[in-house]
Each structure stands twice: as C-alpha cells, then as structure tokens.
Amino acid sequence: MKYHAQVEISLKKGMLNPEASTIQRALALLDYQVEDTATIEIVKFTLEAENPDVAREEVVQMCERLLCNPVIHDYQIQIEAAGD
Amino acid sequence: MKYHAQVEISLKKGMLNPEASTIQRALALLDYQVEDTATIEIVKFTLEAENPDVAREEVVQMCERLLCNPVIHDYQIQIEAAGD
Incomplete structure (x- = not known):
C-alpha cells in the first residue's frame, strides 16, 4: 500500500541557526524588525x-x-x- | 501587539526541485524507493x-x-x- 510521509526537520533548541539569523538581519536592513527567527525544513514523499x-x-x-x-x-x- | 508569523515557502507546480530529486536519488542509493519527493521551507518569527x-x-x-x-x-x- 502507498503512504504519504512528511518529515519536519528543525534545529535542536540552543543550536545556532545561521540561515535564520541572516534572514533576520536582512529583514532589518529592509526596516522590518522581527525577532526569534527560526527555519524548519519539510521533506515530503510517497x-x-x-x-x-x-x-x-x-x-x-x-x-x-x-x-x-x-x-x-x-x-x-x-x-x-x-x-488511491 | 506581538504576533507570531509562519511563512510556508514551496516551489510552484512544474518547477524543477533539485534538492528534492537529490534526496530521492540518495534514498534510492540506500535502497529506499520513494517517489514524488518535495521540499518546503518554513520561516517563523515574531x-x-x-x-x-x-x-x-x-x-x-x-x-x-x-x-x-x-x-x-x-x-x-x-x-x-x-x-504574552
């Protein structure tokens, strides 16, 4: 039988997230003040x-x-x- | 007032997803047959x-x-x- 799988991958608490801090700094350069930026990746397949x-x-x-x-x-x- | 925002970013239908196809091929090399692999990025901030x-x-x-x-x-x- 076929199954759809979704895997949500996030960094553990306390881990540095360079992608998220880059996004936060770039948003600040565009005058958008945000905080606690985090990124999550989702992989889906059958x-x-x-x-x-x-x-x-x-x-x-x-x-x-x-x-x-x-x-x-x-x-x-x-x-x-x-x-199906 | 503070708001939590979540942005879910995915490729439009029909767009080639090199990351997803690389994941699918790598899984096949490890003898895991999967199909329709897709990736989604989530950005969260306050x-x-x-x-x-x-x-x-x-x-x-x-x-x-x-x-x-x-x-x-x-x-x-x-x-x-x-x-809060």
Missing part, C-alpha cells in the same frame, strides 16, 4: 509499505541515515495512507 | 504590529521583497497573536 508502522519505521531509518543529523536536528514524522 | 491585518500585510511585503521569489515560489502566511 513510499510503498505493508502498513503504517512499517512505513514509519522505514522513514525513521531514512531520517537517521540521510535526512537529518541526529546530533543537531529534531525531526517529526507524519504518515498518511495515500488515497 | 513581529510587532497594531493588528493581525497590519501584521499580515507586512509579512506579505517581506515575502515579496526578500523571503520568496514570486516567479518560482508559492507562499502561505499564518499569523497568530503571541500569547
């Missing part, structure tokens, strides 16, 4: 699996091996049956 | 504004001037009162 648990387990492996760096990233996984 | 409409209008300007490229990106904005 995969074949027997059931949602098998799909989730496979996506956890993908996160640990490729999509995230467990030392600096937190990740959240959402799995949904693909409505 | 800003001061008189009311939600003014906050939204300011964030739209930030998107048009800095955060997004209107030619290739779609963006969605969520505004929430910051619970």
Whole structure:
C-alpha cells in the first residue's frame, strides 16, 4: 500500500541557526524588525509499505541515515495512507 | 501587539526541485524507493504590529521583497497573536 510521509526537520533548541539569523538581519536592513527567527525544513514523499508502522519505521531509518543529523536536528514524522 | 508569523515557502507546480530529486536519488542509493519527493521551507518569527491585518500585510511585503521569489515560489502566511 502507498503512504504519504512528511518529515519536519528543525534545529535542536540552543543550536545556532545561521540561515535564520541572516534572514533576520536582512529583514532589518529592509526596516522590518522581527525577532526569534527560526527555519524548519519539510521533506515530503510517497513510499510503498505493508502498513503504517512499517512505513514509519522505514522513514525513521531514512531520517537517521540521510535526512537529518541526529546530533543537531529534531525531526517529526507524519504518515498518511495515500488515497488511491 | 506581538504576533507570531509562519511563512510556508514551496516551489510552484512544474518547477524543477533539485534538492528534492537529490534526496530521492540518495534514498534510492540506500535502497529506499520513494517517489514524488518535495521540499518546503518554513520561516517563523515574531513581529510587532497594531493588528493581525497590519501584521499580515507586512509579512506579505517581506515575502515579496526578500523571503520568496514570486516567479518560482508559492507562499502561505499564518499569523497568530503571541500569547504574552
């Protein structure tokens, strides 16, 4: 069966986020004062699996091996049956 | 008053997404077959504004001037009162 997976990848609390600080500084140069800027990346894809648990387990492996760096990233996984 | 803003930035339909195709190919090298890979970036920050409409209008300007490229990106904005 096909499943849609969504992985939300964010930096762990306390980690420096150069992309976010660059965005905040650039916005300030354009006279927009913002604070607490953070960035999150979402990766979405479709995969074949027997059931949602098998799909989730496979996506956890993908996160640990490729999509995230467990030392600096937190990740959240959402799995949904693909409505064929 | 303070507002939390969340901007969800994705490529328009039909646009090539090199990051997503690289992720899909890398996953295949690790024997994970996935399809329809897509990436979305979320930028979150806090800003001061008189009311939600003014906050939204300011964030739209930030998107048009800095955060997004209107030619290739779609963006969605969520505004929430910051619970001080």
